[in-house]
Amino acid sequence: MTAQALLRRATGLSVSKSVAERAVGQRMEQTGFTDSAAYLQALTPAEMTQLIELVVVPESWLFRDPQAFYATVELVQERWARGRATRILSIPCAGGEEPYSMAMALRDGGVPKQAFSIDAYDLSPGCIERAQAGVYGRNAFRAQDVGFRERYFTHVADDAYRIIDSLREQVTFRQGNLLQFDTATYSRHYDVIFCRNLLIYFDKPTTRAAIHNLSALLADDGMLLAGYAEVPSFCQNGYASLQLRQAFALKKEMLAPASAVQVAPLPALRTLRSVPPAPRRAAVAAPSSATPVAPVALRTRPMSLPSPAPAVQADLLAEARLLADRGQLREAGEKCHAHLARVPEAAEAYFMLGIINELAGKMDLADDYWRRCIYLQPDHYEALCHLSLLAERNGNHTAAATLKARAARIYQRLQASN
Numbered sequence: 263m264t265a266q267a268l269l270r271r272a273t274g275l276s277v278s279k280s281v282a283e284r285a286v287g288q289r290m291e292q293t294g295f296t297d298s299a300a301y302l303q304a305l306t307p308a309e310m311t312q313l314i315e316l317v318v319v320p321e322s323w324l325f326r327d328p329q330a331f332y333a334t335v336e337l338v339q340e341r342w343a344r345g346r347a348t349r350i351l352s353i354p355c356a357g358g359e360e361p362y363s364m365a366m367a368l369r370d371g372g373v374p375k376q377a378f379s380i381d382a383y384d385l386s387p388g389c390i391e392r393a394q395a396g397v398y399g400r401n402a403f404r405a406q407d408v409g410f411r412e413r414y415f416t417h418v419a420d421d422a423y424r425i426i427d428s429l430r431e432q433v434t435f436r437q438g439n440l441l442q443f444d445t446a447t448y449s450r451h452y453d454v455i456f457c458r459n460l461l462i463y464f465d466k467p468t469t470r471a472a473i474h475n476l477s478a479l480l481a482d483d484g485m486l487l488a489g490y491a492e493v494p495s496f497c498q499n500g501y502a503s504l505q506l507r508q509a510f511a512l513k514k515e516m517l518a519p520a521s522a523v524q525v526a527p528l529p530a531l532r533t534l535r536s537v538p539p540a541p542r543r544a545a546v547a548a549p550s551s552a553t554p555v556a557p558v559a560l561r562t563r564p565m566s567l568p569s570p571a572p573a574v575q576a577d578l579l580a581e582a583r584l585l586a587d588r589g590q591l592r593e594a595g596e597k598c599h600a601h602l603a604r605v606p607e608a609a610e611a612y613f614m615l616g617i618i619n620e621l622a623g624k625m626d627l628a629d630d631y632w633r634r635c636i637y638l639q640p641d642h643y644e645a646l647c648h649l650s651l652l653a654e655r656n657g658n659h660t661a662a663a664t665l666k667a668r669a670a671r672i673y674q675r676l677q678a679s680n
């Protein structure tokens with residue numbers, strides 16, 4: 263089995279061939295192997311863990327997308343007022359930024375310790391170790407308001423702050439893989455689950471498997487918090503939006519009718535207003551222009567042309583998607599280009615080229631293709647989400663916020679028109 267296949271099987275992550283090979287090269291250097299086949303042959307579970315550490319993306323920060331925490335505080339308060347404690351799960355928790363933010367928000371909200379418990383899991387043992395240490399540098403304090411640092415952290419070195427013990431003790435950290443979670447023991451165990459910014463790294467079948475496990479873990483009247491680009495995946499797999507603005511909160515669809523909200527009271531809409539459920543877009547974007555694509559542009563949209571035959575579009579793009587899912591990125595890219603040769607204005611083909619290049623670790627190209635995509639189709643929700651995430655990853659927070667706001671507006675509009 264190739265390194266890429268091994269890593270995909272172990273993590274579920276859509277690891278590209280080049281990323282997998284780079285990781286193997288690094289580990290071979292560190293372990294003294296000179297032949298990659300021999301290295302893979304001798305792979306022990308401990309060595310596999312080291313390899314996985316090189317491909318995970320443990321990007322996180324304190325109070326990332328904070329409305330999710332405020333929505334949870336309100337839910338915990340309401341449940342506690344009815345004498346019910348709330349079990350919270352954060353998976354994946356990266357270096358602990360998410361569950362600690364939850365603990366801080368609950369303390370800020372005056373919620374007593376007995377009212378909740380927080381379990382936090384991540385695939386990476388390195389992440390869990392960092393989380394248990396609870397020491398963070400500048401990158402973790404990217405939130406707009408970092409007043410919480412004064413309240414809940416001790417300055418321990420130049421650029422290092424440690425979370426206070428009484429908060430650290432409120433989170434139980436464990437290493438764990440969502441795809442291999444013991445869902446039988448923890449069946450319907452959690453009232454609130456944070457699963458943010460993980461599914462974006464999975465392909466469709468893995469996303470479905472992950473959501474299946476989350477559904478097994480979440481109580482039927484529970485609340486699930488997703489990353490903003492992941493809401494559509496949940497809505498396609500049995501969830502409905504809870505209408506809490508920018509919390510990206512969902513519930514199991516069987517409770518979707520309005521009455522369900524009364525059965526299991528959810529956060530009052532004090533800080534949060536209406537939010538859209540997943541937009542339903544055609545898998546293949548409607549064509550819009552014959553003008554050659556501007557590289558990075560938010561110019562006015564060119565004139566529309568008649569639609570090319572949808573079947574032609576669907577075929578090549580469906581093949582490209584299949585190839586990309588199998589990790590055959592070069593072939594997938596070729597299909598997209600073949601498609602573009604026939605339909606130069608196909609925004610969806612540019613979107614896919616962005617995904618393919620992201621998988622290959624070519625982020626600049628991915629960025630360029632997604633920009634072409636939104637040039638052709640300014641309301642391409644997923645492309646905007648990916649661009650926003652990429653801007654965030656590059657530390658360009660203003661651009662990320664603008665793109666995210668634009669995506670949110672489109673989301674709302676698509677919902678209204680459905």
Ligand SMILES: C[S@@+](CC[C@H](N)C(=O)[O-])C[C@H]1O[C@@H](n2cnc3c(N)ncnc32)[C@H](O)[C@@H]1O
Binds near residue numbers: 273354356383438
């Ligand atoms: C981008 S971080 C997200 C952290 C946090 N939820 C947030 O939104 O800031 C993604 C994390 O997912 C973890 N991860 C990847 N595959 C996983 C899996 N199959 N099960 C559990 N965690 C996984 C990685 O180790 C990484 O720390």
